[in-house]
Amino acid sequence: MWYPETTEHLSEIIRKACETGAGLVPLSSGPPHLHGASVNPEAETVCFEKMNRILKIDRKNRYARVEAGVSFGTLLPALAEHGLRANHPFLPRAGKSVAASMLEREAVLVPKYQYDYTDPLLTAEVVYGTGDVFRTGSAAGPGPVEELKADMVCPWGPGSIDFLRFLCGAQGTMGFVTWTTLKTEIRPSESELYFIEAEEPEVLSKLAAKLLFKRVPDDCIILNAIAFSAAFSEDTRQENLMREKTARWIMICRISGYERRPQERIRIYSGYLKDIAASYSLRQGTTLSGAEGLETFIDSRLDDCDRSDVYWKLRRGRVREILFLCPPSRAGLLTKMLEERTKVLPRENVGIIIQPQVQGRAFRIECDLFHSESEKEMFENCALEGEKALFAAGAYFDRPYGKLPSLVYQTDPVGVQALKKVKSVFDPKGILNPGKLCF
Amino acid sequence: MSMTLEAYKELEAVVGERNISNKPWVLAGNRARTPEYPFEYHSPDAIILPGCTEEVQEIVRICNRHRICFVVTVSGASVDAYANRGDTVLIDLRRMNRIVEINEEDRYAVIEPGVRHVQLYPELRKKGFTYVTAAVGPGGSVLANYTSTSGDNHNQHGASRANRYLLGVEMVTPEGEILRTGSLQTGSGWFCPDGPGPGLRGLIKGFFGSHGQMGIITRAAIALNPCKGPREIRTEGHSPHQHIYLDSECSKVRVFNYKSLDDVREAMLRIGEAEIGSTVMKFFYLTLAVMMTDSANEFHKLWPRIRRELPMPLVVHLATESPEEMAYEEGILNDIVEETGGVRIAPDLENWWNEHMDFFMVVSVLQRTLRLGGGWMPIKLGADSVSHIVEVGKSISEFIYDYTDTGKIFDAPENFQIVPMEYGHFAHIELLFMYDRTDPNSGKNVAEFRKTSRYTDLKHHYHAETLGCLNETTELLGPLYCNYHLWMRALKNAFDPENLANPILKE
């Protein structure tokens, strides 16, 4: 186990590994590790827990720069003090590394702020498999980082290569990131949370796409009753009660006002929400049947990470996630398929979350199979079979973990060859997280 | 011509004799048309017009077998779309001009390289969509702009650079493989540019495109935005006196003059924070005067007034869903302008914008900048935060007067634009200067001016320089920018070991 404290230190560790041929795997988040990307029996672990400084929060230019070991638990309150918020995933665990989450292109909660899939990640400093230090986008230069006057927020380049995109989704196979700059947004000065209930998910995904086309909501997320009650309860008893009372599918939608004329904005945009929802024969409300009185709690939970002792997804001991992307036209169909495929499991163990992303042009669909240690095999088999069927039906597994890489890469030998060429440039000795993806 | 007859015949067999030529007069007509640029001018050995991806692939394979360089061109607005050495085939993609798909539900269009703005824009507008459109003009290739060149545009305040909207891409690699990126890789459609795992999309375009150095893009999907305002566009008159209106209670242009760039920065940041406005930009005043007039004589009549009244115009286009929202946005805009010291310009000058609303779409008048007949050149072109880019803008006055006061370039020291994107999260800068091309010293003066601008940025450690594809500038600046030139070269070498795809850089 290595604990780098500085970029130079990390560079030394990697150079040494280059000489010895030892594999290295980066670890930025605290436990539990759900996807296994940072677990590699063939490699020594490089743990970033000592690189945990918030390097900068800039209110005026709306960004923050954090080292790889900074978690949501630390960053979110620090941003709030500056009147800012991060476009973070839905209820991440408090110990989750902000950098790792963005590098993995995790779903964000406010799709209107996400212009493409790497957003809100702006720039990064990385140590490649050669030990060389590099900075992406406008962080590249001119000159050393201490002298550079830029705010280091422009994500593209330098030059005609998008270096950042090789790091995203790479699970550390292309380079180890020491710090990242992320976009932050002004905290709404006032907001109204709306709930829209439905029997089927498709109508809600269509509504979400339409609302985002018009840039209406801030936070926007669709959950089935199982995921909803797991996320918005504090213990199993409350979760069980809520699950039985809430609608099958719930969309949560926030309409915000900022520093200027907030109420006027909320009034106009709530009107848009009402009209668009009505065009789908849906109604929005500020209270939710089955969870009355919990609206303020839900509101505050959306704005934070999960700080409880047991992560909300792990109340039953384990969770197996199925994660994929799809365009709006496929969201309904693939969700239905997901429900079909998991029918063999008890209903209360299958949470589904549908998150519109990139301004409503795509959806990240997450299925959480909650289970206990003794049920592991059954749930794993069901998940694997489901993934195969979904893949065949066009679900896009852009973040392939575990056994998925062999499934997704088998169809594209030219792409795999190209990825290997890229890998040979940035990690010629193949020491960074060996055996992951197609390397 | 050094291409062998055998190679020519092989190429001819791919596209048929109608779609290839080696006639000297045809080749000479396909040389770069901007002699003021420091560029090696060559006629290509042949010009070939493929009709589909498979033909492009065949051509590239033949070029590899015969070690012939290849450069792609569409409308040829860029100097890098021409042969820069001997032994080069010019691959003209104008026949590949199909709009393959407009997917309304998933909000993307799949296009071939020969699709021009004038072709795509009306099709999308009819369906209630728009897309970020470069100011190159109606004849420019949409795909070339998104994949291979720049991507800044005048609507990026409420949207972004084209980089954000490039989705799945199909490309013929320099060695002749057909590579697909993102969700296309696993047969999941065009909607996502990234993954599975790390994004090969990184090869296609960084800050700028690679000008074909990493391969030839044969199809690409671009994401579409909603088009606010009316679907019907009212027009009056004929070119060059055409007027184009977006008549609507939901579309208004307001132009304000500012006294200092610090105030412009404050206005941009506050407008961004409030998330209002479709367009916000500090525009070029010289360019504006050229665009407003129909002849050089008229330009010279108007220019003194523009120079006096509009040295620092902040152009704001409000485009909303409803009149109520328009009142909300206008109210906020007025507050911000008052706080930051902006002054609304004279109605006749402001009206010009409302009468030329194509400026925000197909941008049909911007090429008038070329009309004065002299030389022109855009420099800097970098991007970072609004605050940083404003500092870059302020530093222009440190060096420009040595050139404007001595007549080395046209006397318009404020002729740069700053255009924020993503509601003020970043901004780009473009310093556009004009000069007398007939002056025998112009080449020297221009080179000196560019160098001075560059060294001013480097001296201050400002991030504003044009960092493009592999060329001499990249080699020069690379060591100051984390040696990005070495990484780019290594990638180029991995994908194009023979250095055949638009090899601007000499070995």
Ligand SMILES: Cc1cc2nc3c(=O)[nH]c(=O)nc-3n(C[C@H](O)[C@H](O)[C@H](O)COP(=O)(O)OP(=O)(O)OC[C@H]3O[C@@H](n4cnc5c(N)ncnc54)[C@H](O)[C@@H]3O)c2cc1C
């Ligand atoms: C007056 C004027 C204003 C402009 N304003 C803007 C602006 O506001 N924003 C902006 O971003 N740009 C602007 N530009 C530059 C312009 O974007 C590009 O030159 C243009 O979009 C490219 O289109 P084209 O058809 O001229 O391409 P070409 O000049 O034919 O090609 C451009 C480059 O891309 C390469 N290329 C073309 N197609 C492919 C392909 N399919 N695969 C691989 N490589 C390819 C070519 O080899 C060449 O190097 C402007 C240019 C002019 C003349």
